[in-house]
């Protein structure tokens with residue numbers, strides 16, 4: 013079976029078991045402050061598991077794009093070196109939210125692997141949780157009992173907390189799990205090792221690996237570490253697609269399957285090097301380096317491409333930085349082991365898209381952008397790499413001079429920190445040159461930096477204090493004030509600041525999401541008024557941030573949004589929709605939104621477009637948007653439109669955004685978008701729209717910043733004031749442009765006159781000086797002390813040499829604005845035949861005027877502080893020349 017067929021068979025199987033087949037959530041997570049990337053299939057169901065979202069349908073299955081490169085799951089350093097961990101991989105999963113539990117999950121997994129896919133049951137081993145006396149959790153006998161229906165006892169293995177107790181994070185849902193492992197060793201390997209598959213489970217043997225993990229969530233871990241029962245049992249399973257494909261295609265490395273081979277073949281073609289598969293047996297160290305590098309590139313190509321398609325570009329911060337680091341890791345391997353000194357990865361994009369574009373259409377749609385961003389990133393990093401290697405070479409040169417053999421760890425860390433050189437690369441280059449690196453020192457520096465980062469970011473959350481049961485209702489699309497109670501609250505400590513987070517039963521507050529900032533305002537009753545300084549969105553609900561708790565948290569309150577700010581944000585949000593529409597009209601349909609930011613006083617919109625937007629295009633866009641504003645088009649809003657219907661009416665969805673079955677669609681005339689934000693009731697509320705800047709944020713991505721309404725008014729006044737001030741400089745001239753033009757003309761003419769005058773002066777002076785020159789031992793010695801600008805004095809000595817190109821020593825001291833300058837000029841024969849050096853002469857002589865300088869052998873100059881020393885310095889040059 014091909015990989016694509018295997019993916020389909022999984023979906024078909026679980027469909028036949030009444031599971032709803034759902035799409036993968038984006039790999040990049042945008043609205044969860046606790047997680048940057050999807051690292052397991054369950055991430056997108058977190059709300060359901062935490063009980064803040066409707067669990068229907070209770071059976072679901074999908075294939076989920078995952079990335080394990082940061083936080084709790086970080087496989088980055090393994091990738092390429094082993095053959096079964098990837099950064100980006102697909103996780104096949106099935107879920108039950110309060111429907112079937114352990115028995116159902118175990119039976120279905122077995123049926124799929126053995127009856128449908130025909131894996132050999134003798135090669136399969138399963139693990140169950142051995143229990144934890146200190147937490148008072150017994151062994152998972154229940155799971156063991158159900159497994160015993162399918163496998164002999166000696167294929168059931170007890171596992172410890174590390175492998176067999178799954179936790180979402182430090183707090184939250186958790187429970188025991190059962191893993192399915194496959195012994196995929198060849199008969200020769202089995203014979204040679206003499207060990208049974210059972211002995212090798214969870215022992216990091218590359219041929220006895222876990223393929224599927226069935227998690228039985230039944231507890232909730234609280235902040236104090238204790239466990240309570242979950243209100244609904246949850247089944248969460250995850251199977252590594254690439255590992256499954258490898259088993260079914262009879263391979264011994266994920267990279268030998270049809271998922272990776274085309275990308276590896278493409279690399280062979282470009283580099284002229286060869287990759288060796290598992291079947292080809294043992295290889296030399298050099299060949300192994302090539303193999304590892306090709307695996308790294310194949311893997312990272314996928315991770316970076318999928319991130320870009322999901323809207324996460326490489327950048328300097330947060331998720332963007334993680335992606336940048338993955339890309340740089342691939343570049344380093346290609347540079348070091350595949351001899352690719354120029355951008356390379358981007359050349360593999362067409363192969364990836366040809367292989368995976370059907371299953372993941374976002375790749376196909378954005379192929380051009382992916383290639384472009386990747387190439388630009390590679391080029392930029394290769395330049396840094398060159399600089400870093402230069403720095404390392406200098407450091408090694410110094411070590412040679414000092415007769416040392418060890419590079420200190422602080423330098424190695426600086427290379428890492430500024431040039432992205434990981435320790436192994438620095439070590440590699442050092443080793444090739446006969447040096448070692450002080451690793452201990454490096455680690456100390458690394459630790460220090462980590463602590464700095466941790467102290468800056470440390471956030472401590474206490475447990476939620478529950479005041480009442482229930483889910484929050486958001487009423488902010490219709491109201492800005494609403495009666496409410498506090499459902500729960502908790503204390504948060506960040507950098508010694510303390511604040512509280514509140515969840516209300518009903519709230520009109522819009523929590524920060526989709527680029528629109530959160531509302532602020534108050535919650536109040538007759539007894540007190542509490543300020544809400546911000547609100548954010550977490551687990552599908554608005555969390556209100558307040559500095560203090562109300563005296564009686566159980567009382568009834570009015571939640572009141574600050575409507576001045578809210579209206580301004582809403583107008584700006586609506587303006588971004590009109591802007592998006594206008595850009596597509598004026599620049600073309602390729603314009604895709606790549607990010608946006610909407611606050612009460614500004615709006616920002618990032619989009620894909622491959623060249624600068626011209627001034628003329630900007631005007632056209634502004635005119636179209638303002639036309640739509642004046643047309644005062646009313647908001648048409650559909651709260652619960654089925655996803656498919658929304659697509660049918662042409663509503664624009666964003667790549668990399670997570671949508672449910674029902675979506676909210678916001679239309680203003682011809683502009684229709686999937687959007688959860690707050691909007692103006694009609695476009696007229698925007699007042700006026702003006703773009704204030706257009707720039708590039710990354711390869712192929714432009715950014716527009718714009719103002720609306722009141723902010724435009726301010727902008728207009730500011731411009732008017734500046735204009736008035738300028739006009740006053742020119743006696744309030746009516747024709748300001750004409751007057752300024754005239755001044756510029758006059759200025760240019762004057763500048764030319766002065767240059768001419770200076771040239772004449774220099775010419776005359778050079779004649780004068782040569783007439784007065786002394787001859788010492790056949791050398792014409794010209795000296796002078798003048799008042800003139802340093803650059804004119806320099807012209808003067810060059811002029812003297814032009815007129816007298818042999819046997820010349822010319823020393824001109826000049827004073828300008830009470831600072832001395834010393835110029836020394838020699839004819840070439842003085843340098844060649846007499847071995848004189850203007851640089852040396854000037855450096856020594858300048859000390860007499862408290863200065864320093866240098867230059868070339870035939871001409872040098874120096875500045876100084878002490879004008880009184882200038883004459884002595886001139887004499888000193890003549891003396892040092894020793895004619």
Ligand code: ATP
Pocket residue numbers: 080087096097098099100101103222223224225250251252253254255
């Ligand atoms: P391992 O111990 O092999 O790292 P894990 O315990 O981290 O696996 P889970 O978190 O249980 O794995 O994930 C479920 C399944 O996803 C695993 O059984 C495996 O098939 C797959 N998987 C996990 N990590 C990776 C990875 N980095 N690359 C490819 N597949 C993976």
Ligand code: MG
Pocket residue numbers: 085087
């Ligand atoms: Mg792992």
